[in-house]
Amino acid sequence: MLIRTPVDLGAVIRDRRKRLKLDQSTLAKRIGVSRQWVIEVEHGHPRAELALVLRALDALGIPLDASGETPINRSSPKAGVDINAIVTKAKKSKA
Structure with missing residues (x-):
C-alpha cells in the first residue's frame, strides 16, 4: 500500500515507534x-x-x-513493514 495521507504516515510512524519500544518523549528527543x-x-x-x-x-x-525505478506491486507488500495492516489497525482503533 502507498502512503497517501498524513494519517497513513502517522500510523506507520506510531507502529514503528512502538515496535522499537520507544515512548513519544524519547522519539521527540531523538528528532529534536x-x-x-x-x-x-x-x-x-x-x-x-x-x-x-x-x-x-x-x-x-x-x-x-x-x-x-521499481514497479509498484500492490498485491504483495515488501518484507518488513506491512503498511496495510498498520493503517487498518489505526483506522479500527479510531472507530
Whole structure:
C-alpha cells in the first residue's frame, strides 16, 4: 500500500515507534522536537514540517524511496513493514 495521507504516515510512524519500544518523549528527543509534535504527527496532523517528518523517519529507520525505478506491486507488500495492516489497525482503533 502507498502512503497517501498524513494519517497513513502517522500510523506507520506510531507502529514503528512502538515496535522499537520507544515512548513519544524519547522519539521527540531523538528528532529534536516536542512530545506534542510527535503526538500530532502520529494523529495525522497535516501541517507537520517536512524536514522534521524526514528526521522522524530517519530516527526510526524507515527508508523513504522515491526513485520510481521499481514497479509498484500492490498485491504483495515488501518484507518488513506491512503498511496495510498498520493503517487498518489505526483506522479500527479510531472507530
